[in-house]
Amino acid sequence: MAILSQKIHTYFKLFKQALKGDTGDFTTGSIDKAIFLLAIPMILEMVLEALFAVVDIYFVNKIGIEASSTVILTEASLTILYSVAWGLSIGVTALVARRAGEKNFKAASETAVQAILLGSFLSLIISVIGFIFPKEILMMMGATEKVASENYVFTQIMLTGNIVIVLVFINNAVFRGVGNAAIAMRALLIANAINIVLDPLLILGIGPFPEMGIVGAAVATTIGRTFAVLYQFYYLFNGRSLVKLVRNQFTVQFSLIWNILKTSSGGMFQFIIGSCSWIFLAMIIAESGPAAVSGYGTAIRICIFTILPAWGLANAAATLVGQNLGAGKPERAERSVWRTAFLTFCFFAVVAVVFFVFGESLMLFFTQDIAAVAEGTKCLKILAIGYVFFAYGMIISQAFNGAGDTQTPTYINLFIFWALQIPLAYFLAKYRDMGSTGVYIAIGVAESLLALVSVFIFRKGKWKLVKV
Numbered sequence: 274m275a276i277l278s279q280k281i282h283t284y285f286k287l288f289k290q291a292l293k294g295d296t297g298d299f300t301t302g303s304i305d306k307a308i309f310l311l312a313i314p315m316i317l318e319m320v321l322e323a324l325f326a327v328v329d330i331y332f333v334n335k336i337g338i339e340a341s342s343t344v345i346l347t348e349a350s351l352t353i354l355y356s357v358a359w360g361l362s363i364g365v366t367a368l369v370a371r372r373a374g375e376k377n378f379k380a381a382s383e384t385a386v387q388a389i390l391l392g393s394f395l396s397l398i399i400s401v402i403g404f405i406f407p408k409e410i411l412m413m414m415g416a417t418e419k420v421a422s423e424n425y426v427f428t429q430i431m432l433t434g435n436i437v438i439v440l441v442f443i444n445n446a447v448f449r450g451v452g453n454a455a456i457a458m459r460a461l462l463i464a465n466a467i468n469i470v471l472d473p474l475l476i477l478g479i480g481p482f483p484e485m486g487i488v489g490a491a492v493a494t495t496i497g498r499t500f501a502v503l504y505q506f507y508y509l510f511n512g513r514s515l516v517k518l519v520r521n522q523f524t525v526q527f528s529l530i531w532n533i534l535k536t537s538s539g540g541m542f543q544f545i546i547g548s549c550s551w552i553f554l555a556m557i558i559a560e561s562g563p564a565a566v567s568g569y570g571t572a573i574r575i576c577i578f579t580i581l582p583a584w585g586l587a588n589a590a591a592t593l594v595g596q597n598l599g600a601g602k603p604e605r606a607e608r609s610v611w612r613t614a615f616l617t618f619c620f621f622a623v624v625a626v627v628f629f630v631f632g633e634s635l636m637l638f639f640t641q642d643i644a645a646v647a648e649g650t651k652c653l654k655i656l657a658i659g660y661v662f663f664a665y666g667m668i669i670s671q672a673f674n675g676a677g678d679t680q681t682p683t684y685i686n687l688f689i690f691w692a693l694q695i696p697l698a699y700f701l702a703k704y705r706d707m708g709s710t711g712v713y714i715a716i717g718v719a720e721s722l723l724a725l726v727s728v729f730i731f732r733k734g735k736w737k738l739v740k741v
Contacts, residue, residue, distance in 0.1 A: 288313060292455055299452055299593055300374060300600035304609050308589055308616070314454035316585030318445065320578070321461035325497075327574050327639075328469055329490045332476045334571070334640045338563045340487045341640075343424035345570030346414040347431055349555045352548035354399055354432075358439045360541025361392055362446035363591075363674045364533050369450025369516065370592050370675060371741050374599020378451070378515050385447040385509070386522045387529045392443045396436040403432020414552070415559030415566075430491035437498035444505035449588055450595065451515045456508050464501035468493050536741055539679025543670070543686050550690040554716070557702050558709050565709050568648025571639045575649075576656060579624045580663070586617045587667050591675030598676055603737040610672040610731070617664035628657035652713050659717035666724035669731045677741035685726055694719035 287306065291313035299307040334341050365388045372381040403410070407429035411421040441464070445457035471493035478484025485492065509518045558569050590613040597606035628635075632653040636646040670682040694715050701711025 292458075300597050300602055300605070304593075304605070304612055307593060308586070308609065308613055311449075311452065311454055311589035311592055312586045312613075314458040314585075315449065315588045316582040318454060318458040318461050319581030319583075319585040319588075321458065321465045322581055324465050324578075325468060325494055327578055328465070328472055329494060330571060330574055331639055332472045333487055333490055334567075336476070336486055338567050338642060338645070339420050340424060341567050341570065342563050343411065343416065343420055343427055343487060344490065345566055346411055346416050346555070346559075347428045349552050350410050350414050350428070351431060351435075351438075352551055353545065354396075354435050354438065355442075356544030356548045357395055357541055358392070358442035359544045360539075361388060361439075361533070361537045362442045363540030363543075363671075363679060364388075364537025365443060365446040366450040366588070366591055367536055367595050367675055367677045367679075368533065368741055369447055370452075370595025371599040371677065373451045373515070374596035378517075381447075381451060382516045382518060383522060383526070383529060384533065385444075385516050386518060387526055388443050388447070388533055389440065390523065390525060391530050391533060392439040393436060396439040399435050400433045403435065404429060407432065415556050424487050427487045427491045430488065430495060434491075434495040434499075437495060437502050440502045441498055441505070444502065444509065447509070447516050448505075448514070449592055452592060452596065453514060454588075454592075456505070456514065460501040460504050463504050464497040466497075467500055468497035471496060532741075536677055536679060539681075539683040540674055542683045543674075543679065546683070546686040546690050550694055553695050554698055554712050557698060557712055561709055564642060564644035565648050567640065567642065568636070568645035568650075569652055569709060571636060571645065572649035572652035572656075575635050575639075575653065579621075580667075583617045583620060583664065583667055584671075586613050586620075587671035589613060590668050591671040594672050594675035595677070598737065598739075606672075606676070606737070607734070610668060614665050614668040617668050618661060621660045621664045625657040625660040628653040628660070632657075648709060651710065655710070655713040656717055659721045662721040662724040664724070666720060666727050669724075669727040672731065673727075673736050676736040676739050678736040678739045681730060681736065682727070685723060685730070689719050689723045689726065693722065 287309055291310045299311065329344060330341060333344050365384065368384045369381045372378070372384065407425040408421045410432070411425055411428055412418065416424075441460065445460065448454060448457040472490060473479055474482040475485045475489025475493050476487070477489075506518075508514050509516060555566070555569075559566050590610050593609040593613075594606045597603070597609065632650045633646060635653065636649040640646060640649075670685070673679065673682045697718065698712045698715035701707045701714060702709070705711060707714070
């Protein structure tokens with residue numbers, strides 16, 4: 274009992290240290306401890322990121338299927354934006370982690386500034402497109418003219434205010450790269466707290482607040498993310514972080530921007546490839562009607578809520594790879610990846626069982642529509658079969674990215690998602706008359722094969738030689 278009590282006390286102490294955000298040197302000492310200290314705030318960060326979509330769909334489902342379909346189709350269109358933001362964050366994390374491993378924090382700060390300028394410029398382009406063409410974007414995604422005409426303002430607000438989404442991703446990538454993921458976690462905690470409070474008030478019109486319907490969800494989300502960005506900048510500018518920003522740094526350095534783009538381009542294409550695949554899949558499912566879209570969209574949000582904690586572990590692996598390569602310790606970097614992948618495998622095995630046993634109950638929590646519940650339950654059970662494979666594909670892909678080798682996972686994604694997943698989904702849905710079931714099977718097959726290919730290439734070890 275004394276030994277057990279001591280272990281519990283040790284883990285509790287480490288948990289507090291992880292939440293506090295004490296930045297340590299992750300290139301020495303216990304790998305398990307390093308994973309724990311990095312992964313805990315990163316897991317919570319990813320859970321909080323997923324909570325945006327879960328909270329929004331929970332309250333929007335109370336309005337009706339057409340409203341929830343609008344949210345789902347808008348977020349499908351936003352996947353391109355998320356691809357850019359994720360891609361930039363991958364490059365930024367890799368560069369900042371490598372500089373942190375070298376103990377060159379001035380260079381890490383310069384990278385952060387140029388990433389912020391680059392992200393702001395790209396988000397401006399998306400804002401203009403989203404402000405002018407919200408109806409057209411919804412209809413292109415498969416919405417009916419009636420749904421697009423009634424709910425386009427939601428899409429317009431989300432796309433026009435996309436800069437806060439981009440900056441949240443970039444700033445958090447900086448904190449993750451330097452090893453202080455707790456600040457990233459707190460930023461999203463603030464954003465979610467505001468969103469959770471404002472969502473019911475603005476969507477349903479509680480008390481003195483106007484009943485804005487689906488538009489209220491967009492307003493609440495945008496306000497929440499805005500406060501998160503302000504909190505991030507507070508830490509970046511007040512000198513309390515290892516990465517310190519000052520005003521005179523905000524001048525364009527094209528050579529550094531090019532290095533960020535070169536390192537991030539692979540990450541961007543990875544997510545663009547994956548996102549375009551999800552868009553095509555959503556369009557195939559949209560042909561089955563609003564109930565199928567609503568059930569599929571709700572199920573995917575449940576999946577995201579479980580996958581994103583694993584993304585937290587994957588991001589921890591990327592940071593460990595970057596910092597240890599920067600410190601000249603490639604073997605330690607590799608051991609960190611295998612250990613993180615095994616822990617993620619164990620987590621996904623538990624999630625798969627939960628989906629099989631409680632899939633219908635999870636769907637009923639978010640919607641009472643019988644057709645949507647049946648569709649979502651089927652989706653969860655089929656995807657659960659391939660869940661244990663997701664662990665190794667996810668962790669190893671991020672390990673490549675953390676090393677700055679963003680090209681390898683890009684080629685893997687291109688082959689798996691475009692050459693395999695989309696054609697297979699189309700074939701099963703259309704020519705085998707399996708409808709949405711065929712799409713779910715294609716997703717499971719593709720993700721399983723992604724894991725096998727990633728493991729095979731990772732073992733060759735060429736990622737250890739990448740210079741950034």
